[in-house]
Amino acid sequence: MSSLTEKDRPIVQLLLNAGTCPRCILRFCCVGSQVLYRHPHQDLMKKLQEFLKNNQEKESAVSLDVVDPPCKRIRFEHSEEGADDLNHNGAIPQVPSAGDGNAATESSAVKVCNVCLGILQEFCEADFVKKVCQKVNSADYQFTSFVFSVSLPPQLSVRERAAWLGVKQEMRNLGLPLAKDDIVQLKEAYKWIIHPQLSEELGVPADGKSLFEVSVVFAHPETDEECHFLATACPDCFKPAKNKQSVFTRMAVIKALEKIKEEEFLKHFQCPPSSPKNLCDALEIQCNNGAVFVAGRYNKYSRNLPQTPWIIDGERKLESSVEELISERLMAEFKADSFNFSSSGREDVDVRTLGNGRPFAIELVNPRRIHFTAEEMKRLQQAINDSSDKIQVRDLQLVTREAIGRMKEGEEEKTKTYSALIWTDKAIQREDIAFLDDIKELKLDQKTPLRVLHRRPLAVRCRLIHTMKSEYIDEHHFRLHLKTQAGTYIKEFVHGDFGRTKPNIGSLLNRTADILELDVESVDVDWPPTLAD
């Protein structure tokens, strides 16, 4: 892409007359020099006006290169009304100069650009940059880079197309070929201008992959209805979706613009577009940090603690929960908006988790603080452990999003060991239960337990009990240690669930059995990595 040439003159003139801002004009002339766009727009305006004044007879060069010598016209036809002067004898026409009274070319009051609605005007300037940075600084985030995302109102695409069609028409009327059609995208130019300024104010680089996002939504209610004609022209692009307020989304509008024929567009929309009265509004400047992940293992020592808050009809049935006890401190330290707790399986309210504990991971959403040293994590772990005797955590550490997959792997594949306190109706002697120790790889068929059948599909699960070890207590009690495949329902294996888990302890011992206590002794997943103390 080169700077302005003679070929661009009619385009510059047309757009300037139409009320297009200098930067948009540069875009439509495919000027690719980022530096140029960063010049203050008053300077750019002056340069464009000078460019228009110059014809090939003047020697004084403009800082915008006028490189190519004028090319011979092949032919030209009568212009449409309102087009530039044409010299019918074949000479290259003089482009009207700035003194012609075209409102767009000079004034202290700058018109709002008819294409970008002010985005490449006011919203690139220092004032706006300051506003954004004030918002960022007051939001008090920890970050080392940023990505700046901008949401533009859909009618910008319509106006862009309209301006382009206006240019095409003009060139056709003048009998000139349209050499380039890879105009610079508005968003790209905008970022060229604003990123260095933001970067300077914030003291960190712009990085497309950054987890810290500053986002701005621009709106221009004055022209919102400009998209509506597309709905009649391309009705199938605009299907009302349930949760969307307006059917005229950016995506839908862009799709329709791809489909609509030029003639159809020209019928419905003024090309080039008219000047709006007002600038865009910058609706919201928001900051968001990508989620961080904290993993660890937890022990549960209470037989009265649910995994997640237990609330029925707005009433909390049991105080607290595993996830709240662990996440509370983390939420406060990381200053996050919310959390998502997940673990490698889970246990019932009345079941303890002993041994090395159960792996868990917490996603902290939109954290303000993200940098924590290993020391700080250790202290955080201690603080959590000091705050409750119902749970304890270990190996607390920051992990990546990908690491969560390893934890969920464990849920389905790895083994667990349990200890169950079992009661029998008929008396037992040591000899009666000794044989359990010799049973290996016992296959169970477990129908969905009745206690969860209201919220799970009915199915039969085949599960393995790898090993068992019994400990006789008295004629009606014994303890059983089991190592089982992941996903085995232990309680149902003991009491049989109305015969819907087969075999079960009752059927094996030929008695009625019930489970009095259950403990998880180990969850055999070797993630997250064990931390040295």
Next chain:
Amino acid sequence: GAERYFTRWYKPDVKGRPCEDFCVLQHSNRRICVITLAEAHPLLQSGKTIKNINYQISANCSRLQNKVSGKSKRGAQFLTELAPLCRISSSDGDEYTIYSCIRGRLIEVNENILSNPTLLQEKPSTEGYIAVVLPKFEESKNITQGLLTRKEYEEVLLKRCNST
């Protein structure tokens, strides 16, 4: 054992037939119900031997054909209070129909009693259950309206004793 988390409700003399009492075990989750014979049912009295259990309750309907899928148990046969679940005949020629007693979706019938009918008599309240029914969520609080509590059922039993 497994019945620990259930509340027992009763429906005596169903369809006017004396002592044909049923028990509805309602789980503490307030949704799942297990239909069983109540202790006074003739089939549970001494001397009765079960000859045949048939889940084919009409020409077009077999409870064994019941297929449910997904969490909401789509495809389940819908039951009203007096929908028959199965027909049981005893060796002395008597025939009994087991009724649902509650409205809801049929989740499963107990196939174990087909292969082992004595289960029904030996463990009527657990392994010998007849069916599992899931009432509609909106109706789950109402299903016990037509049923008796354990206490009320005991009074019924007492009355029967006194009148004979």
